[in-house]
Amino acid sequence: MSVFEILRSAMRGLTANKLRSILTLLGVMIGVASVILLLAVGNGSAQTVQNAISNLGTNTITVRPSNGGGGGGGAQASSSTSTSTSVKTITTRVSDQLASAGLGHVKEVVPQVTTSLTISSTTTSSDNVSVIGSTAGYFDVSTTKVASGSAFTQADVTTSAKVAVIGSTLATTLYPTGSALGQQISVDGTPFTVVGILATQSSAGFNDPNNVVIAPLTRVQKSYTGYGAVSTLTVEATDSDSVSAAEGEVGVMLNQLLGVTDTTNLPYTITNQSSLLETAAASATSFTVLLGAVAAISLLVGGIGVTNVMLVTVTERTREIGIRKALGATRGAILGQFLAEAATLTLIGGILGVVAALIGSRYQINGTQPVIIGYSIPLALGVSIAIGVFFGVYPAARAAAMRPIQALRAI
Amino acid sequence: MSIATQAETVAADSAPPLVLRLDGIHQVYGAGEAAVFALRGIDLAVASGDYLAIMGPSGSGKSTLMNLLGCLDIASEGIYELAGHNVSELTEKELAKVRNREIGFVFQSFNLVPRMSALANVELPLSYGGVRRIERRRRAMEALDMVGLVDRADHQPQELSGGQQQRVAIARALVTSPTLVLADEPTGNLDSASTEEILSIFDHLAGQGRTIVIITHEEHVAQRAHRVLTISDGLIVADRFNEGIAR
Numbered sequence: 001m002s003v004f005e006i007l008r009s010a011m012r013g014l015t016a017n018k019l020r021s022i023l024t025l026l027g028v029m030i031g032v033a034s035v036i037l038l039l040a041v042g043n044g045s046a047q048t049v050q051n052a053i054s055n056l057g058t059n060t061i062t063v064r065p066s067n068g069g070g071g072g073g074g075a076q077a078s079s080s081t082s083t084s085t086s087v088k089t090i091t092t093r094v095s096d097q098l099a100s101a102g103l104g105h106v107k108e109v110v111p112q113v114t115t116s117l118t119i120s121s122t123t124t125s126s127d128n129v130s131v132i133g134s135t136a137g138y139f140d141v142s143t144t145k146v147a148s149g150s151a152f153t154q155a156d157v158t159t160s161a162k163v164a165v166i167g168s169t170l171a172t173t174l175y176p177t178g179s180a181l182g183q184q185i186s187v188d189g190t191p192f193t194v195v196g197i198l199a200t201q202s203s204a205g206f207n208d209p210n211n212v213v214i215a216p217l218t219r220v221q222k223s224y225t226g227y228g229a230v231s232t233l234t235v236e237a238t239d240s241d242s243v244s245a246a247e248g249e250v251g252v253m254l255n256q257l258l259g260v261t262d263t264t265n266l267p268y269t270i271t272n273q274s275s276l277l278e279t280a281a282a283s284a285t286s287f288t289v290l291l292g293a294v295a296a297i298s299l300l301v302g303g304i305g306v307t308n309v310m311l312v313t314v315t316e317r318t319r320e321i322g323i324r325k326a327l328g329a330t331r332g333a334i335l336g337q338f339l340a341e342a343a344t345l346t347l348i349g350g351i352l353g354v355v356a357a358l359i360g361s362r363y364q365i366n367g368t369q370p371v372i373i374g375y376s377i378p379l380a381l382g383v384s385i386a387i388g389v390f391f392g393v394y395p396a397a398r399a400a401a402m403r404p405i406q407a408l409r410a411i
Numbered sequence: 412m413s414i415a416t417q418a419e420t421v422a423a424d425s426a427p428p429l430v431l432r433l434d435g436i437h438q439v440y441g442a443g444e445a446a447v448f449a450l451r452g453i454d455l456a457v458a459s460g461d462y463l464a465i466m467g468p469s470g471s472g473k474s475t476l477m478n479l480l481g482c483l484d485i486a487s488e489g490i491y492e493l494a495g496h497n498v499s500e501l502t503e504k505e506l507a508k509v510r511n512r513e514i515g516f517v518f519q520s521f522n523l524v525p526r527m528s529a530l531a532n533v534e535l536p537l538s539y540g541g542v543r544r545i546e547r548r549r550r551a552m553e554a555l556d557m558v559g560l561v562d563r564a565d566h567q568p569q570e571l572s573g574g575q576q577q578r579v580a581i582a583r584a585l586v587t588s589p590t591l592v593l594a595d596e597p598t599g600n601l602d603s604a605s606t607e608e609i610l611s612i613f614d615h616l617a618g619q620g621r622t623i624v625i626i627t628h629e630e631h632v633a634q635r636a637h638r639v640l641t642i643s644d645g646l647i648v649a650d651r652f653n654e655g656i657a658r
């Protein structure tokens with residue numbers, strides 16, 4: 001018999017009891033749909049995490065003071081107020097020394113100070129805008145690009161120029177009608193000229209990354225934060241393979257510069273973006289696996305439904321099996337017939353499951369946009385057919401093993 | 412013993428080849444106290460072209476014998492040779508092949524596969540025999556033509572009368588051109604008009620030289636066969652040839 005004939009004969013068996021077939025098929029469909037969809041949710045959240053982290057740049061290491069010194073706060077922050085007596089804090093001087101230390105795997109050291117201030121135009125103002133003071137290198141190490149206008153230069157930093165690059169949210173808040181570019185803004189009373197506007201960045205955390213002012217480090221220190229500890233040092237490695245090596249070099253050099261003697265109690269923490277990325281990717285993978293496992297259980301339950309319904313079918317059609325055997329059907333032919341029925345049932349369920357998953361993946365689930373993993377569709381379909389065969393084998397083998405005369409006597 | 416001798420003598424005289432031979436066939440159902448001895452030593456030879464009717468009271472073992480002849484069951488004891496095969500020595504697969512090639516079985520309760528058209532039912536033995544689709548269709552239509560049901564080829568069993576269903580079943584039994592046609596009370600569930608239709612088909616087949624074994628408990632049905640075997644309590648008690656029927 002050709003494949004088409006086998007399928008047609010299987011369909012005839014399945015349509016004999018439509019409701020029962022549909023209910024069984026529904027079980028398989030839900031199983032397959034949930035496998036594809038939950039894997040897609042896991043994948044979607046993994047991608048969200050990865051995007052957020054790669055926005056931070058993967059070639060970079062971040063150094064932050066660990067004893068809460070921070071840079072934000074105010075002009076009163078200074079090295080003398082730090083907790084430790086002998087250990088110094090990371091100031092711009094330390095940053096400069098680190099940059100000029102000639103570390104082999106370090107390309108650039110970018111210090112940042114941050115604070116939070118009120119920014120206003122002639123018409124409106126915005127509270128609690130984060131103000132970042134940094135060097136021109138900031139625009140190299142940050143993934144945030146200047147969309148219009150230009151970044152400030154190293155010359156601006158040297159002269160403590162009152163220029164600023166602002167985020168897109170802030171730009172539209174302050175100048176809702178025209179472009180903010182070239183306009184004056186007041187940062188806590190001091191007028192700055194807007195020289196650039198940043199490209200809009202997707203939000204990875206609670207704060208809007210587009211509500212920001214970036215100004216020359218020297219100007220921010222002079223007017224707002226003072227010359228104490230910086231809030232962050234961003235160190236760019238020469239390439240992505242050198243990140244770990246750079247991390248080591250920076251650690252050793254910092255200990256030397258800061259006079260650290262007790263390495264178990266460092267005054268700073270170093271975060272390596274790529275290791276962060278790896279950790280996040282690993283946890284996303286295990287999350288996906290977990291979701292997949294939960295979905296696989298529902299597929300298993302669907303499969304057990306197939307066994308159940310096939311057992312009932314075989315019992316109901318015992319006499320038919322007897323007739324077929326009397327006409328010369330071999331064990332293999334009977335086995336094949338019932339396996340084909342089970343596999344057809346699960347294949348249809350599988351196809352409908354894929355369709356349901358494709359529709360479902362167009363909607364956000366718990367804030368995550370599912371991203372269908374390509375291989376999960378053929379995988380789920382293959383598994384659903386395999387389930388039909390696996391869970392159909394026992395009932396089919398029972399049918400095939402019947403002696404013709406016994407089967408014929410059934411009512 | 413004398414009865415078996417008569418049959419063997421006839422077979423030897425006119426020398427048509429034997430289709431089947433039973434030797435000391437016993438069939439026991441169950442065991443111990445509850446054992447039922449359905450057949451208690453059957454010797455029988457059926458020659459090619461024989462039209463044999465088996466009669467006997469209910470419970471005498473007719474169906475048991477028929478099921479053995481049709482290879483639907485295996486005897487507890489004795490030898491059964493069919494078309495040169497020793498049936499008790501065949502494997503499961505070989506048995507299926509013998510059922511398919513050598514035997515056409517007609518049941519009292521028709522036994523068509525439900526939800527399958529008459530044509531598909533008739534094609535079934537051919538598809539188990541590995542006959543290709545086009546050839547299968549042609550031969551099935553031929554068989555349906557023989558029983559006069561070509562116009563009902565697309566009807567499902569439940570859309571056919573009892574007599575029509577039985578004619579489809581006969582077409583299905585004949586479609587493989589089997590060595591032996593077996594019918595267990597084929598008219599038992601039919602009215603007299605349908606019975607006559609079925610019997611005239613068997614007459615026609617016998618005229619073509621087919622080997623037919625039919626079970627009946629009606630004398631007028633048995634009258635149309637060439638040879639009548641009477642069974643009682645698991646033993647052959649009479650084996651006679653009908654008068655005036657040309658062989």
Ligand SMILES: Nc1ncnc2c1ncn2[C@@H]1O[C@H](COP(=O)(O)OP(=O)(O)O)[C@@H](O)[C@H]1O
Nearest residue numbers: 440441447449468469470471472473474475476
């Ligand atoms: N599967 C079976 N199990 C036990 N006893 C059986 C079975 N089939 C038939 N018998 C018994 O064997 C005897 C012969 O039955 P059967 O061949 O059906 O008779 P007939 O067809 O002549 O009416 C009866 O006594 C019947 O009860």
Ligand SMILES: [Mg+2]
Nearest residue numbers: 473474475595
């Ligand atoms: Mg009977």
